[in-house]
Amino acid sequence: MADPVDYVPFETTTSPALGAPGGAELERLYDVPVELAVEIGRTHMTIRETLALGPGSIVTLNRLAGEPVDLLVNGKPIARGEVVVLDEEFGLRVTEVLVSDADPAPAAAGGPEPAADPAAEAVAGLAAPQPAV
DSSP: OOOOOOOOOOOOOSOOOOSSTTHHHHHTTTTOOOOEEEEOOOOOOOHHHHHTOOTTOOOOOSSOTTSOEEEEETTEEEEEEEEEEETTEEEEEEEEEOOOTTSOOOOOTTSOOOOOOHHHHHHHHHHTTSOOO
């Protein structure tokens, strides 16, 4: 027969964050590279339609002109904004930071605006000066 096993609880090796939630832990991630992309719209096509594309072809997207575009970080939408031109390069003016699914539901209309995800705000803040393509 096997000998009984004594289980020892793990000790906490990190101290709880002081100050704002995510503040101290988030600082460790500041230098981690992420891919930012601006999505202007999507569409569905058959392979036949895709192979027929050539110079001068127009692909209709699911967004209207002037509608906000999505800012994606590693494929996940974190913000919306409007496309701007800066010295002949495209950029994105962030108009809305999206609330993550883990955050509580938004407040009722007319109430205070819900707090945004600190990680999303940090990434959106890093994205602001960079021209989006």
